Amino acid sequence: MKRIFMIGYSTDKGGVEAYIKNISSQLEDKYEIILHWPTMNIDGKEWVVPANRHNYIKYQQFWRKFFHENKFDVIYYNTCDIVSIDLLKFAKDADVPVRIIHSHNTGNQVIAGGLLGWLHKWQERNSRKNLHKYATDLLACSKTAGDWMFDGRPYTIIKNGIDISRYVYSSTKHQNVLGTLKNEAGKVVACLGRLDRQKNPFMSLSIFTVLCQRDRDTQCLFIGDGECRVELEAKVRALGLQHRIIFTGGVDNVNEWLSYINCLLMPSFFEGLPFALVEAQAAGIRCLVSDTVSQEANITGLVEYKSLNASVEEWADRLLELASMPRVDVSESLISAGYSIANTAATIERIINQGLKVCK
Structure with a gap:
């Protein structure tokens, strides 16, 4: 061999x-x-x-x-x-x-x-x-x-x-995550990936803060771990938002979490073609990402780009709109595109x- x-x-x-x-x-x-x-x-x-x-x-x-x-x-x-x-x-x-x-x-x-x-x-x-x-x-x-x-x-x-079939939405996956969090939310917006400076997590936190102000039922998640986590958690505690902005750490069941969230946020400074965006599209959810992310990542039309120069309020308002939209099954599109x-x-x-x- x-x-x-x-x-x-x-x-x-x-x-x-x-x-x-x-x-x-x-x-x-x-x-x-x-x-x-x-x-x-x-x-x-x-x-x-x-x-x-x-x-x-x-x-x-x-x-x-x-x-x-x-x-x-x-x-x-x-x-x-x-x-x-x-x-x-x-x-x-x-x-x-x-x-x-x-x-x-x-x-x-x-x-x-x-x-x-x-x-x-x-x-x-x-x-x-x-x-x-x-x-x-x-x-x-x-x-x-x-x-x-x-x-x-x-x-x-x-x-x-990816194994596309594993990411298709199911209510069972949704309930599994809900059982972990024990806190049903209205809209759920998440960042998925390493908590390091390339991913611009402090801008994500600013956007999450506005989301919490705009909509009292919105839940925000940082799914992942990294060098910025301790500082981010301290800021969340200082804001008194630890029950609204949740840190899951690294997870082995990303596919299940993607059946729980409604929209993905990614204001990175730069990216190749993020694995998380392929996974999120397989789950049929909309993604709002920085215009520094490769246009090639928009495989299915579910990825929307926004300038890092736009205000966090603009980002938050658009996230609320996207999170209100229904999921779309784009499995065949991903398979046809070779993913x-x-x-x-x-x-x-x-x-x-x-x-x-x-x-x-």
């Missing part, structure tokens, strides 16, 4: 993790998939990954030994930035034949100035310059994600496929097989 080293999975419950989980479930009958993890047990040997690249000599020694002692046919590097392509380089040095990099974003997640910002930009430029030496296949979740990361080099768009996980897996398998054939 051919072996894939899959990079990008973490304890977060974000879009990249959802993609890896979905694609792995489709490929695991044909390939042995090893997930990159802080501690890995492969063929009876334990590998403890260095925590970071600060001690680069130790870091390099570990990965060179790792790839030389473990035979992989494919390295599949899922990433939201291009600051480091070291693992592709080490994999090439160990003669791993298929070396895939998959862009899931349209900007660097480290939003910083000064020396740190300069260093990240320098590393990005260097990685782009050398990427063709180490990667055999360039993939992207959208055109904007590919254009940003690969800087004019040819790439293949891989659609964020089933079976279609995505078939594309990945074809790329892998072509790469292995070339290297014979």
